[in-house]
Amino acid sequence: MALSAEALVNKSLELVSPPSTYSQLNDLMNDPNSSAEDISNVINTDPALATRLLKVVNSPFYGFPSQINTISRAITIIGTRELTHLVLATSVINSFSGIPSSLINMNEFWRHSLACAIAAKQLAQKCGERAAERFFLAGLLHNIGSLVIYQAMPELAKEAINSAKFGNEVIFLSEQRTMGFDHTEVGEALVKAWRLPSSLEYVVRHHHTPTESKEFALEVAIVHIADIIVSSAQLGHSGDYHVPPLDNKAWELLGLEPTVLPEILQHVTTQLDDLASVMMSS
Secondary structure, eight states: OOHHHHHHHHHHTTTSOHHHHHHHHHHHHHHHTOOOHHHHHHTTTTTHHHHHHHHHTTTTTTOOOOOOOOOOHHHHHHHHHHHHHHHHHHHHHTTOOOOTTTTHHHHHHHHHHHHHHHHHHHHHHHHOOOTTTHHHHHHHHHHHHHHHHHHHHHHHHHHHHHHHHTOOOOOHHHHHHHHOOHHHHHHHHHHHHHTOHHHHHHHHHHSSSSGGOOOOOHHHHHHHHHHHHHHHOSSOOSOOOOOOOOOOHHHHHHHHHHHHHHHHHHHHHHHHHHHHHHHOOO
């Protein structure tokens, strides 16, 4: 019987546990009786996580004029929701291990993902979206299914990568032919298994096929465009040797002029190195 994306994720959950601190924080945010102190206490039970968060908050990505030395102060400055998104981001980056370097350079994979995250947040701001941090998270996690495939099915993953590289096609089409499913389906199954926000399900599943998404059309379109910008500029490496095709309807949905693209790319290249160094620190 052929393996499905859902079965692969269920098989992989022993290797890739859901980000438990994020789950606790999400529950607290949905509890009207919880406080910022409760959130701070949960984060501070994981000193390595707290250290990483403070590094990110004090990085040029935020550009605050003075040092932020405590999680409580970070909550006051950037808010509980954005800090909770950062918890998820840093936890996911540190949850995958043992992926063969012959398949993917993990530093380059996360550089691509972080570049996409920065670009998605910038595009969202250009579109007038206020809660732009959710687009950062969507951009960061859009290829999360690839890591499950690399970790659980390295031989088939290698076959798909080589087939796409030398057959001049994008990786998700090669994966479909090689495995019967692709990283977008695996990513969607993982997001569901981890009980992450439903908007992430649609972004992860449809970032290559935005017009097929029945909900969260703007989020999906923005990450689709961000992925193409970053892939075209060769910032990091997602495992795909070809720039994914542009969906013109997704670009039209954003309602932006092409003149914003050089500015966004400049912003990404300016922030990427500093953000990567703090987000990927153990």
